[in-house]
Amino acid sequence: xxxxxxxxxxxxxxxxxxxxxxxxxxxxxxxxxxxxxxxxxxxxxxxxxxxxxxxxxxxxxxxxxxxxxxxxxxxxxxxxxxxxxxxxxxxxxxxxxxxxxxxxxxxxxxxxxxxxxxxxxxxxxxx
Numbered sequence: 001x002x003x004x005x006x007x008x009x010x011x012x013x014x015x016x017x018x019x020x021x022x023x024x025x026x027x028x029x030x031x032x033x034x035x036x037x038x039x040x041x042x043x044x045x046x047x048x049x050x051x052x053x054x055x056x057x058x059x060x061x062x063x064x065x066x067x068x069x070x071x072x073x074x075x076x077x078x079x080x081x082x083x084x085x086x087x088x089x090x091x092x093x094x095x096x097x098x099x100x101x102x103x104x105x106x107x108x109x110x111x112x113x114x115x116x117x118x119x120x121x122x123x124x125x126x127x
Contacts, residue, residue: 008034009037036080038082041080046086
């Protein structure tokens with residue numbers, strides 16, 4: 001699923017998923033990957049990162065995976081499936097991290113005022 005056709009993306013975005021995808025046990029994850037992958041991304045770069053994770057697994061004997069730094073699904077953020085949002089970490093680290101963003105973000109949005117941006121003398125804009 002690392003590489004998919006633009007036709008599959010079009011179908012998923014239109015709500016016309018193929019039967020194999022509707023029945024797939026990892027359907028939610030696969031749909032998230034498809035939705036989070038911009039049409040313009042160079043999927044060769046994503047494949048290269050995943051290939052490097054496999055190479056490190058063989059070299060080190062420890063299962064390595066490509067991890068999304070900013071999760072694809074999170075209540076506060078929505079990361080993209082792009083090379084600059086991927087890093088290689090161990091499967092154990094990835095499982096421990098689960099769907100958290102960075103460690104310091106758990107309380108980041110507790111007080112939205114801390115994220116306000118002054119707009120040249122106008123009221124603040126919350127991000």
